[in-house]
Amino acid sequence: MVSIKDVAKHAGVAISTVSKVLNNYPNISEATKEKVNASIKELGFVPNTIAAALSSKQSGRVALLINPVTKTQVIDEISMQYLSGALFQAEEMRLDVITVFFSMIQNKSLAEVIAYFKSQNISGIIIYGLSKDDKVLHELIKTKSFKIVLVDAPLINDSTSTVWIDQKKAQYEVAKRVITENKCKSVLYIAGKKNGYVTEERLKGIRQLAKDMELDLLVKNGEFSELSARKLTFQFAAKYDAVVCASDLMAIGTMKALTEMDIFRPVCGFDGLMLMGYVGKQMYTIRQNFRNLSLEAVKELDRLMKVEKGRELIMPHTIERLQYLDIIC
Amino acid sequence: MVSIKDVAKHAGVAISTVSKVLNNYPNISEATKEKVNASIKELGFVPNTIAAALSSKQSGRVALLINPVTKTQVIDEISMQYLSGALFQAEEMRLDVITVFFSMIQNKSLAEVIAYFKSQNISGIIIYGLSKDDKVLHELIKTKSFKIVLVDAPLINDSTSTVWIDQKKAQYEVAKRVITENKCKSVLYIAGKKNGYVTEERLKGIRQLAKDMELDLLVKNGEFSELSARKLTFQFAAKYDAVVCASDLMAIGTMKALTEMDIFRPVCGFDGLMLMGYVGKQMYTIRQNFRNLSLEAVKELDRLMKVEKGRELIMPHTIERLQYLDIIC
DNA sequence: CTGTTAGCGCGTTCAG
DNA sequence: CTGAACGCGCTAACAG
Numbered sequence: 044m045v046s047i048k049d050v051a052k053h054a055g056v057a058i059s060t061v062s063k064v065l066n067n068y069p070n071i072s073e074a075t076k077e078k079v080n081a082s083i084k085e086l087g088f089v090p091n092t093i094a095a096a097l098s099s100k101q102s103g104r105v106a107l108l109i110n111p112v113t114k115t116q117v118i119d120e121i122s123m124q125y126l127s128g129a130l131f132q133a134e135e136m137r138l139d140v141i142t143v144f145f146s147m148i149q150n151k152s153l154a155e156v157i158a159y160f161k162s163q164n165i166s167g168i169i170i171y172g173l174s175k176d177d178k179v180l181h182e183l184i185k186t187k188s189f190k191i192v193l194v195d196a197p198l199i200n201d202s203t204s205t206v207w208i209d210q211k212k213a214q215y216e217v218a219k220r221v222i223t224e225n226k227c228k229s230v231l232y233i234a235g236k237k238n239g240y241v242t243e244e245r246l247k248g249i250r251q252l253a254k255d256m257e258l259d260l261l262v263k264n265g266e267f268s269e270l271s272a273r274k275l276t277f278q279f280a281a282k283y284d285a286v287v288c289a290s291d292l293m294a295i296g297t298m299k300a301l302t303e304m305d306i307f308r309p310v311c312g313f314d315g316l317m318l319m320g321y322v323g324k325q326m327y328t329i330r331q332n333f334r335n336l337s338l339e340a341v342k343e344l345d346r347l348m349k350v351e352k353g354r355e356l357i358m359p360h361t362i363e364r365l366q367y368l369d370i371i372c
Numbered sequence: 373m374v375s376i377k378d379v380a381k382h383a384g385v386a387i388s389t390v391s392k393v394l395n396n397y398p399n400i401s402e403a404t405k406e407k408v409n410a411s412i413k414e415l416g417f418v419p420n421t422i423a424a425a426l427s428s429k430q431s432g433r434v435a436l437l438i439n440p441v442t443k444t445q446v447i448d449e450i451s452m453q454y455l456s457g458a459l460f461q462a463e464e465m466r467l468d469v470i471t472v473f474f475s476m477i478q479n480k481s482l483a484e485v486i487a488y489f490k491s492q493n494i495s496g497i498i499i500y501g502l503s504k505d506d507k508v509l510h511e512l513i514k515t516k517s518f519k520i521v522l523v524d525a526p527l528i529n530d531s532t533s534t535v536w537i538d539q540k541k542a543q544y545e546v547a548k549r550v551i552t553e554n555k556c557k558s559v560l561y562i563a564g565k566k567n568g569y570v571t572e573e574r575l576k577g578i579r580q581l582a583k584d585m586e587l588d589l590l591v592k593n594g595e596f597s598e599l600s601a602r603k604l605t606f607q608f609a610a611k612y613d614a615v616v617c618a619s620d621l622m623a624i625g626t627m628k629a630l631t632e633m634d635i636f637r638p639v640c641g642f643d644g645l646m647l648m649g650y651v652g653k654q655m656y657t658i659r660q661n662f663r664n665l666s667l668e669a670v671k672e673l674d675r676l677m678k679v680e681k682g683r684e685l686i687m688p689h690t691i692e693r694l695q696y697l698d699i700i701c
Numbered sequence: 702c703t704g705t706t707a708g709c710g711c712g713t714t715c716a717g
Numbered sequence: 718c719t720g721a722a723c724g725c726g727c728t729a730a731c732a733g
Contacts, residue, residue: 044490046709046710046711047710047711048710056719056720057719057720057721058710058711058712058720058721059712059713059714059720059722060718060719061711062711062712062713063712063713063719065712070718070719072719075718075719087483087484089487089490090491090710091490091491091709091710093422093425093493094426094710094711094725095711095712096711097420097422097423097709097710097712097725097727098710098711098724098725100712102422111456119448119449119451122448123448126455126471127473130471130472130473130476131475131476139492140470141468141469142469142470142471144459144460146460147459147460147463154416158416158418159418162419162420162421162422164422295650318647318650322650375726375727376727377726377727385704386703386704387704387705387726387727388705388706388727388728388729389703391727391728392703392728394727394728395728399702399703400702400703401702404702404703420726422725422726422727423709425727426709426710426725426726426727426728427726427727427729428709428729429709429728
């Protein structure tokens with residue numbers, strides 16, 4: 044293993060000098076900088092991130108906290124997009140990453156969770172899809188022990204930022220388009236999980252729209268479950284002009300139910316999953332770029348680890364009307 | 373941050389003594405062991421895995437090398453199952469894990485890849501879905517620089533093990549069931565990616581069956597693509613009694629095509645994805661427990677890191693005939 | 702059975 | 718602008 048010492052010897056300088064060019068310190072002459080860089084390249088030296096983390100204390104080690112709902116396969120797609128984006132961007136920014144599932148910390152106390160991350164020299168965490176029920180994580184955020192970026196949860200403090208799309212606006216816009224294009228007067232809205240941050244924002248959107256357009260609105264709780272959406276559709280859809288769901292998965296349940304009921308209603312989902320391609324129906328949806336969301340989350344975390352003050356970042360979304368069959372074939 | 377030094381002071385022993393009880397060394401009296409453990413608990417001490425890795429050199433640090441095919445969403449499910457299993461088992465065995473995508477190393481040279489893992493103090497790697505085209509990884513395996521477990525690729529040497537199901541037997545069995553239950557005389561077989569390890573094993577299975585049952589067999593290359601399977605089905609399915617595909621995804625393409633052609637043929641897939649639930653058709657398939665496969669891979673890697681000699685592990689599979697709609701609703 | 706002493710590879714003062 | 722020296726938290730011989 045070629046270490047910083049070898050590079051120093053090869054370049055005829057001190058170890059600390061190599062370290063300094065490695066970390067872009069000032070006060071290094073161009074001459075020695077080039078000399079050192081040449082040696083680094085020649086020896087194929089790669090800094091040992093483990094040692095760097097140990098030594099510096101302010102390591103660029105980051106944890107991704109992912110919440111894959113294993114029951115419904117849909118979430119896999121979103122989680123993988125998150126992962127893919129984060130790993131890519133982290134490599135780009137030379138951050139070290141560990142992947143953690145919610146399940147791995149769910150029966151740990153706050154102290155244990157903190158100890159766990161500390162033992163890994165973690166200094167920043169990205170939490171995907173935090174729910175209000177995750178008590179320990181909420182405490183963790185409050186302690187400000189780590190720099191944290193939340194994806195899809197609006198909590199902000201000195202060391203916590205939020206990255207998400209404008210849920211309210213997105214829901215408003217897509218529903219408006221469905222209503223307008225189909226000249227609807229009434230809407231059945233199947234909401235997401237109770238106490239969910241996104242659920243509430245989206246609800247605000249549809250409520251605002253109902254008010255603005257004087258719609259007859261019925262809100263039911265679908266818990267982000269296909270089965271629930273299916274049942275609610277059987278029960279209430281016939282009396283309404285359109286069905287707007289807070290997720291694509293529920294939209295599938297609705298569409299299947301409508302087919303069985305043998306009636307037509309415009310259906311609207313939320314997320315823009317590729318999975319929808321396998322269902323082969325037509326619908327409206329909101330496409331979120333999950334990978335990009337995650338990319339930005341990493342960038343934001345990097346910023347947060349250097350600076351103070353968390354903030355909220357709103358990412359773009361698009362409204363789409365899709366004949367999903369096209370995507371696949 | 374409470375370190376091993378604090379524990380030593382608190383327990384009134386030397387640092388090395390604490391280290392020894394931490395790592396279950398022999399030659400420590402029960403008395404001091406308890407004393408130390410008490411201090412550990414009292415101080416809430418958690419060993420710094422980073423420092424341990426630096427110092428020991430034979431760290432329990434492991435890399436998961438995942439190959440998520442981003443074009444088709446199906447693969448997400450498999451990848452997440454792999455990840456989930458590996459992370460769970462790794463925590464169970466107190467191994468440190470980093471997650472790496474193929475894309476992150478695909479334009480690196482052998483030396484760079486080795487340097488990358490070394491720089492992370494990685495000593496073991498699990499590679500999921502290695503293809504024959506991954507030249508650098510093949511070289512990496514040959515160098516024996518790391519302990520490696522391959523999931524779904526049959527390469528074995530002193531420091532490389534393989535974990536997978538009996539692909540040939542699985543393909544043989546499921547196809548046999550399709551043939552028998554439907555009294556078929558001829559079969560269209562849509563194979564996977566050319567040069568893929570599993571592709572070839574599965575091919576052997578269907579060829580053996582064709583021989584044993586004197587079937588009229590046509591083999592076509594579907595490249596694991598739904599679209600390819602679709603095209604091949606349009607082209608050849610009419611003349612055959614059944615269509616056997618080397619993956620569930622291709623089975624979807626086949627089923628859709630058959631529907632459009634308005635003919636019925638029994639269809640057979642491979643993998644047992646939950647995704648199939650959204651397609652809502654009936655078919656045969658082989659269910660692999662990907663999570664469990666990954667679990668075993670971690671166990672095997674742990675064994676490999678202590679012992680010499682790689683080996684091959686065959687995991688169980690099941691043959692199923694599914695009315696997939698049931699799963700969801 | 703326990704304590705002492707070196708490092709692991711790197712970051713970081715602080716003299717020079 | 719450069720280098721010697723110390724320490725991060727821990728493991729691993731070697732003494733005792």
